[in-house]
Amino acid sequence: MLEILKIALLEWLIVTVMFGFVNVAAMGEGEAVIFIEPESIVGTDYKPSTNITFYVNVANVTDLLSLAFNITYAYDILSFQEFNLEYYKNLGNLKVGQGPGYLWFNLSYNTAIITDVPLTLVNVTLIVQDRGETLIDLHGTSLLSSDGTPILHTAVDGYFSNFNPYDINQDGIVDIWDIAIVAMAFGSYPGHERWNPDADVNDDGYVDIIDMTLVAQHFGEY
Numbered sequence: 001m002l003e004i005l006k007i008a009l010l011e012w013l014i015v016t017v018m019f020g021f022v023n024v025a026a027m028g029e030g031e032a033v034i035f036i037e038p039e040s041i042v043g044t045d046y047k048p049s050t051n052i053t054f055y056v057n058v059a060n061v062t063d064l065l066s067l068a069f070n071i072t073y074a075y076d077i078l079s080f081q082e083f084n085l086e087y088y089k090n091l092g093n094l095k096v097g098q099g100p101g102y103l104w105f106n107l108s109y110n111t112a113i114i115t116d117v118p119l120t121l122v123n124v125t126l127i128v129q130d131r132g133e134t135l136i137d138l139h140g141t142s143l144l145s146s147d148g149t150p151i152l153h154t155a156v157d158g159y160f161s162n163f164n165p166y167d168i169n170q171d172g173i174v175d176i177w178d179i180a181i182v183a184m185a186f187g188s189y190p191g192h193e194r195w196n197p198d199a200d201v202n203d204d205g206y207v208d209i210i211d212m213t214l215v216a217q218h219f220g221e222y
C-alpha cells in the first residue's frame with residue numbers, strides 16, 4: 001500500500017516537474033528576447049502634455065556584444081522628449097537618431113552582456129500629444145554576439161492608450177454631446193434599433209442609467 005502511494009507521489013512529482021517545464025518553455029524561458037517594458041501603458045490620466053517613460057530590456061543573452069533596434073509610434077499621439085542610457089558600463093559605441101514617431105539605436109559594448117534576468121539598456125521618455133492608441137513598435141532588431149553572429153531572439157512591442165471611453169464622440173472633451181449620445185441609445189441592447197455599443201460605456205450589453213451616470217461623473221474631462 002505504502003509502495004503504491006510512493007509511486008503515485010513520484011508520478012505526481014514527475015508530471016508536475018514536466019508540466020513546469022512545458023509552462024516555462026511556453027513562456028519563452030531561455031530564448032533571447034528584447035522587449036519594451038511596461039508591455040502596456042494605458043489610462044485616461046495620460047493627458048496631452050504629460051510624459052510617459054518606457055524601458056528597452058534584454059534577457060536570456062549569454063554573449064551579446066552589439067545590438068540595433070528601431071522604435072516607431074504614432075507621432076500625432078506621442079512625441080520624443082529624451083532618452084537615457086541605463087546600462088552604460090563597457091559601452092563601446094552609441095549611435096542614435098530620431099524623427100517624427102521614430103527612434104533608432106545602435107549600441108555596442110566592450111564586454112559581452114550576459115544576463116538571464118531582464119537588463120534595461122535604454123529608457124525613453126515621450127510627451128503625450130493627443131488621445132488615442134498606438135503600438136510602441138520595436139522592430140528591425142539585430143542582436144550580435146562577440147564574433148558577429150546574429151542571435152536568434154524575439155522582439156516584444158509596447159502599447160499605449162489614453163483613449164477616454166466617456167468621450168464617446170472622441171472630440172476631446174466629455175460634455176453634453178456625449179450625454180446626448182447615451183440619451184439617444186438609452187434603453188437599447190444589441191439588436192435594438194437604437195443600439196450604440198459606444199454608448200454602453202461599462203460594456204454590460206445595455207445602455208441604462210449606469211452608463212449615463214458614468215459619463216456624467218466624467219463630465220468636463222478632456
Ligand SMILES: [Ca+2]
Pocket residue numbers: 166167168169170171172173174175177178
Ligand atoms: Ca465628446
Ligand SMILES: [Ca+2]
Pocket residue numbers: 199200201202203204205206207208210211
Ligand atoms: Ca451599460
